[in-house]
Amino acid sequence: MCAVRGLTKTYPAVRGRRGAPGTPEVRATDDVGLDIRRGEIFGLLGPNGAGKTTLVRQLTGLMRPDRGSVEILGHDIVRHPDRASRILAYLGQESTALDELTVSLAAETTGRLRGLEVRRARAERDAVLEELGLTPIAGRPLRRLSGGQRRLACFASALVGERPLLVLDEPTTAMDPVARRAVWSAVDRRRAERGTTVLLVTHNVIEAETVLDRVAVLDQGRVIACDTPTGLKEQVAGEVRVDLVWREAAPLHVPEVAALQDRAVASGRRWTLRLAPEEARAVVATVTGGAAFAALDDFTLATPSLEDVYLALGGAARQGLVRA
Amino acid sequence: MSVVPAEVLPGGAPAVEETGRGGAAELGPRARLWPSLAAVYRAQLSRARVARIPLLFVATFQSIGIMILMRGVVDGGGEARSVVAGASVLVVAFVALNLLAQYFGQLRASGGLDHYATLPVPPAAVVLGAAGAYASFTVPGTVVTAVFGCVLFGLPLAHLWVLVAVIPLAGAALAGLGAALGLLAPRPELATLLGQLGMSAALLLGVLPAERMPEAVRFTRDLLPSTYGVEAFARTFGPHPDWAFVLGDLAVCGCVGVVSLAVATWAYRRAAVR
Numbered sequence: 001m002c003a004v005r006g007l008t009k010t011y012p013a014v015r016g017r018r019g020a021p022g023t024p025e026v027r028a029t030d031d032v033g034l035d036i037r038r039g040e041i042f043g044l045l046g047p048n049g050a051g052k053t054t055l056v057r058q059l060t061g062l063m064r065p066d067r068g069s070v071e072i073l074g075h076d077i078v079r080h081p082d083r084a085s086r087i088l089a090y091l092g093q094e095s096t097a098l099d100e101l102t103v104s105l106a107a108e109t110t111g112r113l114r115g116l117e118v119r120r121a122r123a124e125r126d127a128v129l130e131e132l133g134l135t136p137i138a139g140r141p142l143r144r145l146s147g148g149q150r151r152l153a154c155f156a157s158a159l160v161g162e163r164p165l166l167v168l169d170e171p172t173t174a175m176d177p178v179a180r181r182a183v184w185s186a187v188d189r190r191r192a193e194r195g196t197t198v199l200l201v202t203h204n205v206i207e208a209e210t211v212l213d214r215v216a217v218l219d220q221g222r223v224i225a226c227d228t229p230t231g232l233k234e235q236v237a238g239e240v241r242v243d244l245v246w247r248e249a250a251p252l253h254v255p256e257v258a259a260l261q262d263r264a265v266a267s268g269r270r271w272t273l274r275l276a277p278e279e280a281r282a283v284v285a286t287v288t289g290g291a292a293f294a295a296l297d298d299f300t301l302a303t304p305s306l307e308d309v310y311l312a313l314g315g316a317a318r319q320g321l322v323r324a
Numbered sequence: 325m326s327v328v329p330a331e332v333l334p335g336g337a338p339a340v341e342e343t344g345r346g347g348a349a350e351l352g353p354r355a356r357l358w359p360s361l362a363a364v365y366r367a368q369l370s371r372a373r374v375a376r377i378p379l380l381f382v383a384t385f386q387s388i389g390i391m392i393l394m395r396g397v398v399d400g401g402g403e404a405r406s407v408v409a410g411a412s413v414l415v416v417a418f419v420a421l422n423l424l425a426q427y428f429g430q431l432r433a434s435g436g437l438d439h440y441a442t443l444p445v446p447p448a449a450v451v452l453g454a455a456g457a458y459a460s461f462t463v464p465g466t467v468v469t470a471v472f473g474c475v476l477f478g479l480p481l482a483h484l485w486v487l488v489a490v491i492p493l494a495g496a497a498l499a500g501l502g503a504a505l506g507l508l509a510p511r512p513e514l515a516t517l518l519g520q521l522g523m524s525a526a527l528l529l530g531v532l533p534a535e536r537m538p539e540a541v542r543f544t545r546d547l548l549p550s551t552y553g554v555e556a557f558a559r560t561f562g563p564h565p566d567w568a569f570v571l572g573d574l575a576v577c578g579c580v581g582v583v584s585l586a587v588a589t590w591a592y593r594r595a596a597v598r
Contacts, residue, residue: 060442062441085443092438094436097436098439100370112355112359114443115444
């Protein structure tokens with residue numbers, strides 16, 4: 001339903017001014033190609049700054065690409081960016097346009113601006129607020145809500161006035177588990193009843209693994225892999241991740257630990273190692289006995305996640321993906 | 325967490341791709357101008373009610389304070405009329421020009437325009453809805469200032485009804501200017517600064533009697549759209565107002581309003597899609 005070919009966008013270099021250093025030219029999306037099928041939850045996964053939001057802005061007609069084509073449900077979005085608003089609903093990261101409205105008025109106004117007449121907009125508003133459990137706080141301005149509740153209210157606005165494609169940019173940021181569940185069951189209901197397609201932007205690995213049908217992994221503006229989460233994880237099936245958390249510093253006087261130092265990615269007191277299963281077993285045996293154990297605070301042994309896939313594929317950012 | 329396997333979805337997705345290139349899907353409805361204008365207006369007015377009431381008090385007290393100060397300077401007659409008219413229109417300038425420039429400046433900088441840009445709403449509806457809401461929000465402050473001024477300077481209250489025309493027309497001109505400044509300014513601080521400068525200009529050039537100004541300042545005064553609102557309003561305090569001139573001044577306000585709102589709409593389009 002959505003085909004993207006050779007999409008490229010370059011931000012021009014910014015000359016430095018007094019006190020502010022210049023930035024070089026940045027290729028935010030680099031020859032991106034994607035095929036999103038009807039009814040699937042398609043994810044864009046990548047660390048902050050990978051170009052996810054820039055890509056989504058080009059798909060929603062908010063930004064013109066330098067090169068390439070975007071076709072959604074047979075419409076050329078690069079040539080007719082205004083058509084995007086009649087095919088898709090977009091939940092951006094910012095809520096400033098709605099912040100001072102009440103939850104109820106935000107949803108109703110958005111519905112009316114999506115072309116619904118008053119009575120229909122109100123009926124859909126009531127149904128969506130009820131579905132997401134927002135009815136008790138319908139009369140409160142978004143600004144007075146917690147981050148997660150505000151996000152849920154913006155999500156509600158995105159659902160009023162049905163669209164065949166939902167583009168959600170990190171929809172569950174700051175949400176508690178109850179709100180997250182409300183979001184995903186609302187998405188599932190629309191998928192089951194109407195075949196709604198979802199394009200989800202996320203840097204949350206766990207979310208990506210649990211809700212996505214397929215995922216494109218983005219790094220520095222390029223798609224470095226695109227498959228089902230299971231299919232991607234099979235690429236690194238031979239590896240196991242070992243996380244070691246030391247009490248203070250790593251006991252480098254233990255020769256076995258010192259030998260691991262080069263292979264570990266250190267982040268504060270945490271060492272992360274990606275090892276073959278036998279090696280992992282040996283490492284766990286070493287650190288859970290003798291002198292190393294005295295210095296050990298905690299350890300975990302895990303099968304590979306999408307984060308490991310990202311790193312195995314040559315993802316440059318060592319941090320930026322979230323496991324939560 | 326997704327419990328619905330993609331294969332059982334209506335349309336057999338994702339195994340079957342939908343109709344090929346020729347069969348483009350039907351587009352959702354477009355929001356029509358007037359209903360969406362009404363929706364934006366209503367939303368903006370409720371926003372203003374929540375967040376801007378203290379500022380309306382500030383605007384009103386500022387104008388009342390200026391009139392009290394000017395009482396020691398002007399000696400009744402023509403000068404008093406322009407002080408009262410200028411102070412009343414100043415409330416409109418404060419809210420419609422200054423606050424609207426700030427609002428659009430911040431909305432643009434924070435990415436809030438994306439919300440409107442991804443809805444099938446005509447740009448004019450967003451700009452006119454916001455401008456109209458800010459202009460109507462000035463009504464109570466302007467009326468209170470005008471009545472207070474008339475009592476203070478002993479002017480007749482008979483023709484205050486003319487505010488029914490002055491507020492929307494001066495409001496349109498100033499709100500259009502404010503929206504255009506806010507949407508065109510490259511940074512939000514600059515939008516705030518321009519809004520403040522516009523309001524200061526309305527204060528200095530509108531309230532202070534023109535006869536005492538040097539030639540250059542009087543010329544600048546003629547360029548400011550609020551001046552014509554002030555003039556129109558000031559004329560109606562006279563014993564026998566010349567309604568042709570009042571209408572002429574209001575027509576200038578209206579024309580500036582149309583032009584500046586058109587510029588603001590263009591600026592909105594430009595800011596929304598980059």
